[in-house]
Amino acid sequence: MAQRKRYLFVCVNRRPDGTPKGSCAARGSVELHARLKELVKARGLAGTAVRACTSSCLDTCWAGPTIAVEPDGYFYGRVKEADLDEILDAFATDRRVERLVLSPEDFILPKELAEK
Amino acid sequence: MAQRKRYLFVCVNRRPDGTPKGSCAARGSVELHARLKELVKARGLAGTAVRACTSSCLDTCWAGPTIAVEPDGYFYGRVKEADLDEILDAFATDRRVERLVLSPEDFILPKELAEK
Numbered sequence: 001m002a003q004r005k006r007y008l009f010v011c012v013n014r015r016p017d018g019t020p021k022g023s024c025a026a027r028g029s030v031e032l033h034a035r036l037k038e039l040v041k042a043r044g045l046a047g048t049a050v051r052a053c054t055s056s057c058l059d060t061c062w063a064g065p066t067i068a069v070e071p072d073g074y075f076y077g078r079v080k081e082a083d084l085d086e087i088l089d090a091f092a093t094d095r096r097v098e099r100l101v102l103s104p105e106d107f108i109l110p111k112e113l114a115e116k
Numbered sequence: 117m118a119q120r121k122r123y124l125f126v127c128v129n130r131r132p133d134g135t136p137k138g139s140c141a142a143r144g145s146v147e148l149h150a151r152l153k154e155l156v157k158a159r160g161l162a163g164t165a166v167r168a169c170t171s172s173c174l175d176t177c178w179a180g181p182t183i184a185v186e187p188d189g190y191f192y193g194r195v196k197e198a199d200l201d202e203i204l205d206a207f208a209t210d211r212r213v214e215r216l217v218l219s220p221e222d223f224i225l226p227k228e229l230a231e232k
Contacts, residue, residue: 001175003191003223007184009125009171055125056170059117068123073187075119107119 009055009068024064125184129173140180
């Protein structure tokens, strides 16, 4: 194998039920990563173009499930399984799925979700 | 918080004892990540410059512990706790610790470590 063109880090952090900001795992990221890995393999991208990894907390819990797209340096958020094909299609032409890209505001914990 | 300048993904994958290629966790990466997180915090880098995350397998087990440095797009390998200060020092001036950067050859599983 060689270094892949892209590494996708899917946050699979799980917080206790009831935590106001929630967590990526509670929003389905474990299953999302498994499906992503299947799709990457099925498209023949696994050894060269894309490696689908899991990661610990990326600190955007409220906007999860979050995927860090590296080395491009942007984050996808609120990703659903139905978005994964579009995400992989976009890589082929080095485009991003803009509606899923987290904005600078998305990195800030909403006040109403702060722990008391 | 804001998006950090850098995300460090420390592989903490653990393979069963006796696996020829070994694993990052078996080489001490769990403790390495914990120490990295402490150092990042102690230097006041945690909220802006660096986030120390863990990741699943980065597929360079034989050269671990491995740290993916993103979005720079290079991997550190064979990292010891004694290397961490030098790694963090280098970030301050956007340099790399070249002796630890994995080469293209490091991404290829050595034949003698392949599973029978």
